[in-house]
Amino acid sequence: MHRLIDSLNFNLVIIELDRSTAVFMPRIKKVNLSAAILLGYSEQELIDKPLSIFYAPEAIPELQQTVHACLTGTIPAKNLECDIITKANNRIQALVSLSVLPDRDASDTDIVLLIHDISDRKRIDKELFMMHRALEQSASAVVITDTNGSIEYINPKFTELTGYTAQEVLGKNPRILQSGTTTPRQYQAMWEMLFSKGEWHGEIRNKKKNGEVYWAYENISAIRNMQGEITHFISVAEDITLRKEAELALSESEERFRQMAELTGEWLWEQDPGGYYIYSSTAINQILGFRPEEVVGKHYTELLTARDKADQLHYVAVREPFRSLTNHYRHKDGHEVLTESTGLPLINDEGNLIKWRGADRDITARKHFQDALIDSEKRTRLIIESSINAIVIMDDSGLITDWNPRAEKMFGWSHDEAVGQPIKDLIIPPRFRSAHQKGLEHFLQTGIGPLLNRQFEHVAVRRDGTEFPVELSISPLKLGDTYIFSGFIHDITDRKAAEQQIRQAQVKLAIAQSEIKIARQIQSSLLPTASIKSDHFEVTGFCLPANQVGGDYFDYFIRNEDRLDMIIADVSGHSIGPALFMVEARSAIRTRATGSETPAETLSLLNKFLYEDLDNSDYFITLFYLQYDIGSQQLSFANAGHPPPLLLSPSESECRQLDADGLILGVREHVDFEEKTTTLSQGDLILLYTDGLTEAENIHGEFFGLKRVNDILIQYAQQSPQMIIEVLLEQLKQFCQTESFKDDITLMIFRRD
Numbered sequence: 001m002h003r004l005i006d007s008l009n010f011n012l013v014i015i016e017l018d019r020s021t022a023v024f025m026p027r028i029k030k031v032n033l034s035a036a037i038l039l040g041y042s043e044q045e046l047i048d049k050p051l052s053i054f055y056a057p058e059a060i061p062e063l064q065q066t067v068h069a070c071l072t073g074t075i076p077a078k079n080l081e082c083d084i085i086t087k088a089n090n091r092i093q094a095l096v097s098l099s100v101l102p103d104r105d106a107s108d109t110d111i112v113l114l115i116h117d118i119s120d121r122k123r124i125d126k127e128l129f130m131m132h133r134a135l136e137q138s139a140s141a142v143v144i145t146d147t148n149g150s151i152e153y154i155n156p157k158f159t160e161l162t163g164y165t166a167q168e169v170l171g172k173n174p175r176i177l178q179s180g181t182t183t184p185r186q187y188q189a190m191w192e193m194l195f196s197k198g199e200w201h202g203e204i205r206n207k208k209k210n211g212e213v214y215w216a217y218e219n220i221s222a223i224r225n226m227q228g229e230i231t232h233f234i235s236v237a238e239d240i241t242l243r244k245e246a247e248l249a250l251s252e253s254e255e256r257f258r259q260m261a262e263l264t265g266e267w268l269w270e271q272d273p274g275g276y277y278i279y280s281s282t283a284i285n286q287i288l289g290f291r292p293e294e295v296v297g298k299h300y301t302e303l304l305t306a307r308d309k310a311d312q313l314h315y316v317a318v319r320e321p322f323r324s325l326t327n328h329y330r331h332k333d334g335h336e337v338l339t340e341s342t343g344l345p346l347i348n349d350e351g352n353l354i355k356w357r358g359a360d361r362d363i364t365a366r367k368h369f370q371d372a373l374i375d376s377e378k379r380t381r382l383i384i385e386s387s388i389n390a391i392v393i394m395d396d397s398g399l400i401t402d403w404n405p406r407a408e409k410m411f412g413w414s415h416d417e418a419v420g421q422p423i424k425d426l427i428i429p430p431r432f433r434s435a436h437q438k439g440l441e442h443f444l445q446t447g448i449g450p451l452l453n454r455q456f457e458h459v460a461v462r463r464d465g466t467e468f469p470v471e472l473s474i475s476p477l478k479l480g481d482t483y484i485f486s487g488f489i490h491d492i493t494d495r496k497a498a499e500q501q502i503r504q505a506q507v508k509l510a511i512a513q514s515e516i517k518i519a520r521q522i523q524s525s526l527l528p529t530a531s532i533k534s535d536h537f538e539v540t541g542f543c544l545p546a547n548q549v550g551g552d553y554f555d556y557f558i559r560n561e562d563r564l565d566m567i568i569a570d571v572s573g574h575s576i577g578p579a580l581f582m583v584e585a586r587s588a589i590r591t592r593a594t595g596s597e598t599p600a601e602t603l604s605l606l607n608k609f610l611y612e613d614l615d616n617s618d619y620f621i622t623l624f625y626l627q628y629d630i631g632s633q634q635l636s637f638a639n640a641g642h643p644p645p646l647l648l649s650p651s652e653s654e655c656r657q658l659d660a661d662g663l664i665l666g667v668r669e670h671v672d673f674e675e676k677t678t679t680l681s682q683g684d685l686i687l688l689y690t691d692g693l694t695e696a697e698n699i700h701g702e703f704f705g706l707k708r709v710n711d712i713l714i715q716y717a718q719q720s721p722q723m724i725i726e727v728l729l730e731q732l733k734q735f736c737q738t739e740s741f742k743d744d745i746t747l748m749i750f751r752r753d
Helices: 002-007 031-038 057-071 118-138 156-162 184-197 241-263 283-288 306-318 364-375 379-384 407-412 423-429 430-446 492-527 576-590 598-619 705-715 721-736
Strands: 011-018 029-030 075-086 092-098 109-117 141-146 151-154 199-207 213-224 230-239 265-273 275-278 322-330 338-349 353-362 388-396 400-403 455-461 467-479 484-491 537-544 551-559 565-572 622-627 634-638 646-648 675-679 686-687 747-752
Touching: 011 634, 031 109, 057 075, 057 092, 092 118, 118 283, 118 407, 141 213, 141 467, 141 484, 156 230, 184 213, 199 353, 275 686, 283 322, 283 338, 283 353, 306 322, 306 423, 306 537, 338 492, 388 423, 407 455, 407 484, 430 646, 467 492, 537 565, 551 576, 551 747, 565 576, 565 686, 565 747, 576 598, 576 622, 576 705, 598 634, 646 705, 686 705, 686 721, 705 721, 721 747
Parallel strands: none
Antiparallel strands: 011 029, 011 109, 075 092, 092 109, 141 151, 141 230, 199 213, 213 230, 265 275, 265 353, 322 338, 338 353, 388 400, 388 484, 455 467, 467 484, 537 747, 551 565, 565 622, 622 634, 634 675, 646 686, 686 747
């Protein structure tokens, strides 16, 4: 029998015990080599030792009960999961099987223990559980398929993204998501890479259950078995629809801009936020003699003359649109070029400058043309032919006598087609033709033309009948008894569009500034105008409005002559909305000022009163309410999610927080607020504040923090409440190195004298 036991390759221990023993600890009678190795002992070290030598102490009572049940015949055998302890004091999770050998003698009984190490199984079970939870809670959509593409698992995020439930897709192929925009060849390449490389990742356009198309970035990996064979594929997908739509919109905008740039004679350009060129149209070659690639990467001031460099840096610094700005450039060959420049900063939704976009129109020729016309017909012709403006010359009967190449491109009529034709029939819209003729006749009769020799805006018409805005200047030249008129015409379609955008931005800014002004007036009208002082206490407060007014509010008043109520609150959001909620909250509180409500009761009533308005507008309010009994010096308080006030007693070296449990107002309609009380001693100081104080950041991103507030209160505790507020604000400004803040900062101090 013993030789058979020794030859077994599983862990086995035989123990022997006396049936008559009421309370016993079985002793080891026999152990095989496998069990000894598992436990870290030699076989001899275990023989005749109590079973507790390797049994975890907490498992002994259950072991004794099980052995007793086996001996009495209640159960013939039993399996137990428990920890066993090796000689090296390591714990092993094990499955122990107990069974009774047939009786040989009434005085003793052998019990067999089979020990199975299940540590690896337990670890794997735990890992599988954690993996399952990770997949279920993943922020990405997860799909597992077999090698034939049949879906075997999806997580909740997949359902949220696509609209398909597990019941609808399990057993089906992922092709139900295909949008028809991915070619069969692309899918074939994907599968080939999966089977050859074991993974594929990329962007793909799919379709939801409701037919809506979305973009996803997918990582697909092969799952292999122990033999290295691919059995499944797991796909992890991230919804990138918003990003792709933004990229597509930006790409289309860029493409339209650059197509337009190549069709116009103006130099269109783009600069990064620092003023370095990132794009230049080919017109720069005509204007400044450079090729576009010679300009890209240069700072725009490198092309300006010395007298313009300092002035033009202003526009990058302040990020303001500009138009009709005269620039003096240095041509590649060294001569000076004058341009009229328009620039518009492109700002994203976060208020960050993306880049500058603008256009420069060469006005050098126009500036010198009138003087050169008298001196040299040849020089005049050269200027006309090379001008990027449409130049039209007309006689005193209104017939075109000259028409430059730019005019051909702008209006669609060739030089030969235009010359000899009435100018009003070619480029003036029908509704203005009568006024044009009357103006010409008036000038010829009186020599007076109010629109001559100056730039003005008008409307022109192309050969195809489309109208567009132009900037026009007309100059008369008398030759003997007759006149000729030269007109310089510039297409300002793009500039007008830019001006429209600028006007819209200015209107929005004016509205926002008006709202902020109104909100500040509302906020300031709600706050107490003076401190409350008596022989026994003093209370005062101050609110420093932020750049964008928020919803900070504080108040204090005497209730029924024997109680002082103090409130500090913060409404989420900015501008008029929070300010109006401050009005509503203050009105509700002041309406109950003659009642006998405690702080907790007041908060409960206030929450019910404001809940529907707050819920509909998606705002919420944090509020701390204190009530001081002037006679008993007892302070009662309740909190609705506001930063707890600090209480500093003369006998203590640190501030302690006054806090009570309570949910912020506007989240749930029925809320129970905890109310606490404390008795104030002479000299006790209480600071109430909003989070604008502790969460103010310096240039290094550090918060002002509660520790600094605590230290300042301790250092200046003997000063007046007003002085303490002034010190807090001054040190906050020094810490942040600013006089204005992103959030309101509200402080209120109570002292018992």
